[in-house]
Amino acid sequence: MAQSRLERIGTIYSRVSSLIKGGAMKPEDRPLWFDLYTAFPPKVEPRYDRVAPNIPVRDIFYKEDPIRAKFHREHGRLTMNLQSHGTQSQTQKFLHVYNELAKSGIPESEVYEKAVEKWTQENIEAKSARSSQQSETTTDKPRDSVEKPTIVISDIFKELDNK
Structure with missing residues (x-):
């Protein structure tokens, strides 16, 4: 067979x-x-020959989904650092800006464009702040003066033998 x-x-x-x-x-x-x-056995036994129920699949959309889709269509790929905790993605930042402007009473036809402008300006300011912060830290200590850790391989094996 x-x-x-x-x-x-x-x-x-x-x-x-x-x-x-x-x-x-x-x-x-x-x-x-x-x-x-x-x-907790299931109500209906899961078998290979059971016919799947004909239930229509409901669309699940949130109110910000069309805005998010338009944003991603225009701005393409946006990167996010998954290792840093507590940071928002660029899309989340944009939606936050968009919601603030929508609450402020700006006509809905202008909210998206103003939100894009404000989001772009905030990103430029954040990048310049990061670059100035990095330049300050690099000017404090030259690369040659940074202490590198010294590792002796024989010490590692001695620790393993002691265990």
């Missing part, structure tokens, strides 16, 4: 429970989901 028919024999739950009962799998080696499934 070229293919497996295991999915037709039973559900994954029935197969795992049979393995445990038969001794092929130890009870302590059972998967994490097994106890949850036993405690």
Whole structure:
């Protein structure tokens, strides 16, 4: 036989429970989901031959989604540093600016353009502040005077031997 028919024999739950009962799998080696499934079984058994219900998929849109889409169409790819915690993405910053201007009573036809201008200005100011801050830190200590850590490999192995 070229293919497996295991999915037709039973559900994954029935197969795992049979393995445990038969001794092929130890009870302590059972998967994490097994106890949850036993405690809270589904209303309808998940089988390969069950027909999927014909339920229409609802569109989930937030009020800022059209604005976000327009922003990304015009400004393309925007990068974000995922390692820094607590920072907002450029899109979040833009939406914050947009919402502030929308609350201030500016006509809706002008809000987007003014938000783009304000967002661009804030980015320019932030970049100049970062570059001036970096230039201050680099002028304080020349690169040659920065102390580099000294690592002795033999000390590492001595620590490992002591453990």
